[in-house]
Amino acid sequence: MTTYVALLRGINVGGRHRLAMADLRELCTDAGCEGVTTYIQSGNVVFRHRARSPGKLAADLAARLEAMTGFTVAVVLRTATQMAAVVDDNPFPRVPPTELHVTFLSSDAPPGALDGVDPAPFAPDRFVLHGRQIYLHLPHGMARTKLPQALDVFPTPVTTRNWKTVLKLVELSSG
DSSP states (O other), X not given: OEEEEEEETTTXXXXXXXXXXXXXXXHHHHTXXXXXXXXXXXXXXXXXXXXXXXXXXXXXXXXXHHHHHSSOOOEEEEEHHHHHHHHHTOSOTTSOGGGEEEEEESSOOOTTTTTTOOSGGGTTOEEEEETTEEEEEOTTOGGGOSHXXXXXXXXXXXXXXEHHHHHHHHHHHHO
């Protein structure tokens, strides 16, 4: 069995798209997930599953979520190994953890996808695209920057987590 981390986009944010974590755990268990654990209320789930295709598993979970809630929920999956690599590949190892966020892409970025984004107007905010992640160094926090909106150019779903959450999900998925 493979250990996965499911990152749900837009769950319980700003009072919209409410979903109880107990319901989410039950939905995952009904989908064949084992050892299901959720972390905070924003749609982070760690579990084991026999799926051979992460893409099909993400689509199945998204369909089940829509059937349960009535709204579309994007599901971005990473294996435990991939999550650990997110930490290892951090291009900003010396910045305070409170200033670091990671945007997870559901598929590979097309070549040159961010070439049209001029980083200068966003300084001191910085970003690095690495694999299926965009690392964001946001010295003044997520609420005060326009950088994530400028980077929202991908045709497939993305979702962002702060560094503390990334580290906790790595911890939960490595057990």
